[in-house]
Amino acid sequence: MTMHTEASDVECRPLRADAERNRLKIIAAAHALFAERGLDVSMDDVAERAGVGVGTVYRRFTNRDDLVTGVFTEHLKRVAARADEALDDPDPWSAVEGLLTWFCTVMAEDRGLAAIIMRIDHSQPEIDAVKAGFTSRIEKLIDRAMAAGVLRADLASTDVFGIFTMISAVADAMEPTVPGAWRRYLELILRAIHADTDDSPIATPALTDEQLRAIQRERANRQR
Structure with missing residues (x-):
């Protein structure tokens, strides 16, 4: 049981790291767009700039x-x-x-x-x-x-x-x-x-x- 739990934890760590990288990419993209255009940018624009799907943006930020x-x-x-x-x-x-x-x-x-x-x-x-x-x-x-x-x-x-x-x-x-x-x-x-x-x-x-x-x-x- 312990070995299975440890293996599962190892498998999950890259997912958490990927999620954090995506979050930071989205924040950086939004920050750049806000500086260029003001705050009235769409979530689609942010997703395109970040290079992720818009669904990923909405998973991290509800609006x-x-x-x-x-x-x-x-x-x-x-x-x-x-x-x-x-x-x-x-x-x-x-x-x-x-x-x-x-x-x-x-x-x-x-x-x-x-x-x-x-x-x-x-x-x-x-x-x-x-x-x-x-x-x-x-x-x-x-x-x-x-x-x-x-x-x-x-x-x-x-x-x-x-x-x-x-x-x-x-x-x-x-x-x-x-x-x-x-x-x-x-x-x-x-x-x-x-x-x-x-x-x-x-x-x-x-x-x-x-x-x-x-x-x-x-x-x-x-x-x-």
């Missing part, structure tokens, strides 16, 4: 909202992993700066992800559980940096969400016309939350009048 949740949950796992890397950085300020810069870069360059964050129900248990993990990591980063005296004393860990939201909004307005312009505003924010004043020149130049007008025209065209 598009479930798939959106899957993409976002996988992203949150990446955030948690990146936060762990930041905690391994012995320099408290470098850790905070690196994590904020990485996350804002992702938000600015991945508009599909930004759309998901604005639309998804963040109170879902699956999402809430993953968020709780990386929220505690961010709190540790903030506490460590404050103890080292490199962060202003009145900064709260919840301010990080506000920073992400602001940079995402700036990138949404500027990235199509002036790629990378959002970095100037991230640098301003990083200087604002640092405990010491930094009067050195900002690396990313300010917008020109022509760039500002181009951004405003492009934004108006998108809203028509």
